[in-house]
Amino acid sequence: MFFQPKLLKTFAGYNQTLFIKDLLAGLTVGIVALPLAMAFAIASGLKPEAGIFTGIIAGGLISLLGGSRVQIGGPAGAFIVIVYGIVERYGVSNLLVATAMSGVFLILMGAFRLGTLVRFIPIAVIIGFTNGIAFLIGLSQIKDFFGLQIEKMPAHFFQAVQALYLAADTFNPTALAVACGSLSIIIFWRLFQKHLGFLHHIPGTVIAMIFATVFTSLLDLPIDTIGSRFGGIPSSLPSFEWIPVSWDTAQYMVTPALTLALLGAIESLLCARIADGLIHDRHDSNQELMAQGFANIVTPFFGGMPATGTIARTVTNVESGASTPIAGIVHALTLLAIVLFAAPLAKNIPLASLAAILMYVAWNMGEWKKFIDIKQFRLPYRITILSVFLLTVILDLTVAVQVGLLLAFITFIYRISSLSRCEIAEANIYPALNNLQGRIDAYRIYGAIFFGAVKLLEKIEENLPSQTLLLDLKNVIYVDSSGMDTISELAHLCKVRNIKLIICGLDHQPYEMAGRSGFLEKLPQDCLYPDLISGIKAATAS
Structure with a gap:
């Protein structure tokens, strides 16, 4: 069939035991997704509810229509740098346009069976831009990690470094203490998670956010929180609104939309391949791309941000016992329930704690060992990976990928011609x-x-x-x-x-x-x- 979601194949032999496993896994992943969704949205220059609404809507649609049994969709750290740049340059309204356009491109990629072509992107290019994005995520969180007084962080590397340098004397010791405490809890929880009994399914990011929120509330700490900066998050369902389109600027959204689509395709299919290895199944890459496309078309109409498959939440889903897309749908419903019944509690979440969570995510996102072992590889590989990394950090991801693919292409042609x-x-x-x-x-x-x-x-x-x-x-x-x-x-x-x-x-x-x-x-x-x-x-x- 041309369009066949994986969900349809899971009903055969589905029973109460599998449903309970999926239910528990979905509840766990939904709790895990809450701090990440808010942190990714804030780091992208958006309100925290944009990330939560994306987790609810896109996460549900990706599980409902996707080509993987256990993949969890939602806002991802890989999009932070791109989304922040689009918001700063074109505004939130045009980000919504670019997101919807990227959804159209993803559907076309899936419809024309281009899912397997993503695998042909050289690993050196993927590692280079992944490490570059991770570095920029960490850089963007220094402001809230140290409690620096910067009205708006610039999107470009050198301007961002300059802004951090000029604001260095405004750092908040309390914010730094909360951030370091949160990071310590995350690391401690990760090291001893296997010895924590029934709590081992809950990741340290959730525990760190809870502790930081409780201490900030009880001690009335003088640091920025979601409530002080954004006024909290709404305790209601996201409402449908037409995307305001400015045709004068929409034409300039094609390149950002292609970048979002390409990165979303790479992230989701890499995540799906990792999930396949964990559950010994094979995903449908083209079906997955179409599901990602539908999710990214629909989400902007509810104030959401770009979405893709997320490795950390997918792995958590599998480790929690999930075996079908039902777990992903339960994850989306869990986020919805949190918004409806626990939204007022979010106003005391300190931004320093979310910054620590993103620092941890950025560290785990990057493949830093590849840089340590880089001397083991040939010179063309080293040039490609370092060029893509530096261009991602200094310029932008689009230029980095273009140059990386060009270098990889030249290297490939040279090697093949030398074999003839x-x-x-x-x-x-x-x-x-x-x-x-x-x-x-x-x-x-x-x-x-x-x-x-x-x-x-x-x-x-x-x-x-x-x-x-x-x-x-x-x-x-x-x-x-x-x-x-x-x-x-x-x-x-x-x-x-x-x-x-x-x-x-x-x-x-x-x-x-x-x-x-x-x-x-x-x-x-x-x-x-x-x-x-x-x-x-x-x-x-x-």
Whole structure:
């Protein structure tokens, strides 16, 4: 079927035992998602409810329509840097437009079965921009971690560093103490989580937020909270509102929307692959992309932000016993229940604690060990990963990915072309070639004849024999249009110089390419042989 959510396949054999497991897992993940959703929204320059509404609506839709059994969708840390930049440059209304447009792109990617293409993005590019985003998330949280008095953090790296430097003398010791205390609780809980009995399912981020909120309320600490900065979060259902579209600026949202779509696709499919390994199942990548697309189209109309699959919440879901998308739907309903019945309690959540949570998320999000082990890799890999990282930090993710893909492309072309080679068929291996030097030249070509390796045939053109040229293409696995043009030019040159061209071993893809290009029609019937020995016999007999 073209559109078949994974949920439909889970009803067969579904029973009360599985439902209870999914229910408990969904409740756990819903509690886990609360502080993360608010923290991601605040760090993105939005109100905390934007993250919660996204978790409710997008999280429910992704589980309802997705191609993975256990993936949890919602706001993600990877989007923080991009969303913050869009909000600062274009405003919240245009962020909603870009989010909806990214949803359309994701649906098209899924409809055209492009889900598998995301896997072709080199790991060096993924690690580079992931570490860059993690670094920027940590940088953006220094303000609230230290309680600095900065009216608005700039989106660009150098301006952000300057703003932090200028405000260094305004740091709040109380905020720093709350942040350090929260971070200590998170780390302690992670180290000893397995020894905490029935509490081990609850992550340290939730415990840290609860402790910080209680202490801030009881001691009336002089630090910024959700209530003091945002007035709390609404205790009502998100309402539907048409997105205000300014057609003068909507045209500039195409590039940000493509960036959101590409990053969302990468994040969700990477997360789905990790989930597959945990539950020994296989997700439908194209169905997952379409579900992500629908979620990102709908969510902006309820004041939400971009959504994708989230690794931390998905892993928590699996570890809590989830086996079907029902757990993801329960997670969304849990967030909804928290908003309806416990929203007033959120006003005392200190921003310093949320900053500590995001610092922890950023640290775990980055693959820092890859930087430590970078000397083990080849120079092109090192250049790619460091270039993408630095460009993500200093410029933006779009430029970083473009440059990274270009570097990876150049490296790939160089390596593949270096694997292609051309050898002269030696007379000691083929005795029939004895005493025929200068009249008959035989070459064996290996690898691929494509635009990066056409120089192999160009070298043959410079040393053409007087009578016959034999080309053994038995070991050629691929020929592109540029390679076929070069072979055609060589054939034409042989015809002009009255040199007989014999091609041997043309098979599979090269044979198909030769047929589609019309080369076989131009080649005389006595010029095509199955192998080099047959070609040599035909050349010496003529």
